[in-house]
Amino acid sequence: MDLIAKNLSYKPTDQFHLNDVSFNFKNGNLYTILGRTLSGKTTLLKTIAGLLTPDSGEIDFDGKDFLRTPVWERNVAMVYQQFINYPHLNVFENVAFPLKQRKMETNVINEKVIDALKSVGLSGYENRKIQELSGGQQQRVSLARSLVKNAKILLLDEPLVNLDYKLREQLREEFKNLFSKGLADETILIYSTTDPRETMELNGEVIVLDEGKVLQVGPAKEIFENPNSLKVAEISNDPPMNIINAEILESEVSFEGISINAPKHFNNINNKSFKIGLRSSDIILNEKGYEFEVELAEISGSETLLHLKKGNTKLIMSIEEVMNFKIHDKVKINFKIEKAYAFNSNGDLASSPFRSKNG
Missing domain, CATH: 2.40.50.140 (Nucleic acid-binding proteins)
Structure with missing residues (x-):
């Protein structure tokens, strides 16, 4: 089930947010979108999620026209820069929320939530209030809520950018371990970042984006060793x-x-x-x-x-x-x-x- 985009463009003002962007994301792989602030990373992720509609172009997923598929039918989960959790719910209830919305059976919800919290290192935190958690723990709750949905496409929009240096290093390592344990076997993982070190450590396929335009695509090692232009090198x-x-x-x-x-x-x-x-x-x-x-x-x-x-x-x-x-x-x-x-x-x-x- 490939996610294929052709010639996506989005220009809400006098500048392109996306400029003739094409890609082919394959099932079971990790992709990193690397670019500076305002390069178009978030716009691209929101377009995939259905939160923005491009001016032109196509997106196809599993043979479906994604741009004509309602958001709630896209089976996409997104983790944002900010810690988006429900403050009136505890950790378990936050992660269980999308499953309850689907009216799943209680025993199924319990099993899925416990597994998701274990995968992000939050076993034993089920009854904690969100306000009692550190920033890194709150971000992991957001990630667990996305994982529990078993979405076919998981989008992570600079999920570590608002954390301090030490916590970023810790969570980056946890993300790397998490992704390498097979959680992505049936999922397309797309991770955006401004941080080249993060890109190299995650070691997926890299899309270098600048001013809405794709500059280079390739394995992290190839991008690092052979940047095809001055801009990519910088x-x-x-x-x-x-x-x-x-x-x-x-x-x-x-x-x-x-x-x-x-x-x-x-x-x-x-x-x-x-x-x-x-x-x-x-x-x-x-x-x-x-x-x-x-x-x-x-x-x-x-x-x-x-x-x-x-x-x-x-x-x-x-x-x-x-x-x-x-x-x-x-x-x-x-x-x-x-x-x-x-x-x-x-x-x-x-x-x-x-x-x-x-x-």
């Missing part, structure tokens, strides 16, 4: 991939007076101005390296992010330890140039450390 990395205006000439990469031996996968690129892509983790401190000035230093968990500048070039480097730097400090850095990407003047991938292309 969206699929956190911090965004560093982009450097450079010249590749006579086996050297040159920018800001710096000349570095070009990596072997740049062999087919010569006498051209290119943009070089380097991840923040591929820039390292090195006393024999090149001097840059610190513009900003951030501590993120156990990691230090340095915003650096030299001439017109600005970079972000990540250091896997907490270090103290001040604004205007001078630091010397070097580059893992063998891990560099090259993008041509159109912003398309010309060469990758994982797969070379002619520019």
